[in-house]
Amino acid sequence: MPTRVLTGITTTGTPHLGNYVGAIRPCVIASRRTDVESFFFLADYHALIKCDDPARIERSRLELAATWLAAGLDPARVTLYRQSDIPEIPELTWLLTCVTAKGQMNRAHAYKAAADANLAAGEDVDAGITMGLFSYPILMAADILMFNAHQIPVGRDQIQHIEMARDVAQRFNHLYGQGTDFFVLPEAVVEAEMALLPGLDGRKMSKSYDNTIPLFEGGAKALKDAIARIVTDSKLPGEPKDPEGSALVTLHDAFGTPEQNTAFRDALRQGLGWGEAKQRLFELINGELAPMRARYEALINQPAELEAILMAGAAKARAEAAPLLQRLREAVGL
Ligand code: ADP
Ligand code: NA
Structure with missing residues (x-):
């Protein structure tokens, strides 16, 4: 059985040269391996956690889809989809939320960093923190478990979230599985420390530093x-x-x-x-x-064609997601 590798890309910005060298190019190459089955998704539910500008999310989604396809991702051999086209994902998120310990979420890095910063600034511990930020590791667990992905390429800061996905999968299997496992336990694959591409000012190229070289735009x-x-x-x-x-x-x-x-x-x-x-x-x-x-x-100027590719990807993804979710619903009594 091929190894399933799942990669999500948050739709909040325009791809730059650093993204291409550090993420896009290696992922496209890996997706051509015959022993690997790749799932790529545009993480637009995740984008809502950090971005409240609808036009930016929509534009970024279009740019990212066109970028991945232009860089050589073959939608016939990988499963490429928009997260928000898969209604099974938020439904699974809720099933998982109901078996996730709140104490564990209190310790999630992204939440803890924001909470610690609030305390350091003398603010209320939860000032400005949404439930989206607090519980996004559960959405991430659903992204992964929905497709029974084996491997998740991540940076070091995300290892903890993959461990949380394993824990919640184990808890669900234990509570409802009655001897069958619904979920594969995913593994984090920490990307080799690759050379970071510098930006215009010599620091790491990053949209946060406003020092990027655009990949295709312009x-x-x-x-x-x-x-x-x-x-x-x-x-x-x-x-x-x-x-x-x-x-x-x-x-x-x-x-x-x-x-x-x-x-x-x-x-x-x-x-x-x-x-x-x-x-x-x-x-x-x-x-x-x-x-x-x-x-x-060509792709960015043909949004209808891009849309058709994404809808075909969603159909492929849902052919996996819907039967699993049906089994899960029955298991919990829905
Ligand atoms: P940014 O720092 O611009 O916000 P992201 O955090 O969205 O970029 O990164 C998306 C992907 O691109 C990640 O896999 C990351 O490792 C890769 N990446 C981002 N910047 C660089 C860089 N300067 N050099 C190499 N890879 C990078
Ligand atoms: Na492949």
Whole structure:
């Protein structure tokens, strides 16, 4: 039986180059393995926890769907769906909520961080904290258990939430299973510490720092303009430059072959000007992205086609979710 791997992407922003190198490209490659069955979903119920701007969520959902498809995700071999198209997920969330210990949710990292920050600021412990933030590990458990996913690729901060999903699955199996297990116990797969892509200012590229290079939005011109704004030292053309610690070099490493990356370092040591270096970097990155960007633009301008792909993905996902939920309803007495 293939290993089921499930990945959710929160629909709150526009994908940037860091997302592509750190998440999108490796996931697309992994999805082509024949021993893996991949589930990808646009986590728009999760988006509601941090974003109350409907236009932003809708736009982000469209951009993310187009991005994943343009980057090579094949909807025929993976299950790609919008979370909010699967009504079984919120229903399962409620069944799980009823068997989840509140004390365990009190200890969930995301909630605890917000509560601790409130206490440190001398505020009420729960000031500004919604029930969505408090109980989102249960929604996350439902996302995972609904499809009996075996492996969940996560960052370290999410390991605890996968453990919570295992606990709640075990409790449900124990209470209602009568010898049969409804749920597979999921495992967290912690992503190898991969090099973080730096942003325009040299810090980690992140939408929180407003230092991102857009992946497809704005076309080749936006890519070129962003690369032109990457901070460098003030050495002139002809002066030898230290490649180590340069954001340009780290970005180059993420796209070039080992030979190309060595040549780029050598050229900088020999005095390549920053302007010329940026031009080379642009050409390298654009060479990989240009064919994808063309697909992205075609998709984003055909929302009806995207919608059809997502609806087909939802039908595929619900063919799994609906029969399981029916069994769960019967098990609890509904
Ligand atoms: P952001 O920091 O812009 O809010 P997210 O937290 O939404 O990005 O990250 C989504 C995915 O992209 C995660 O899997 C994360 O590991 C990856 N990612 C984000 N920023 C980078 C980066 N600078 N370098 C490598 N991977 C990144
Ligand atoms: Na596969």
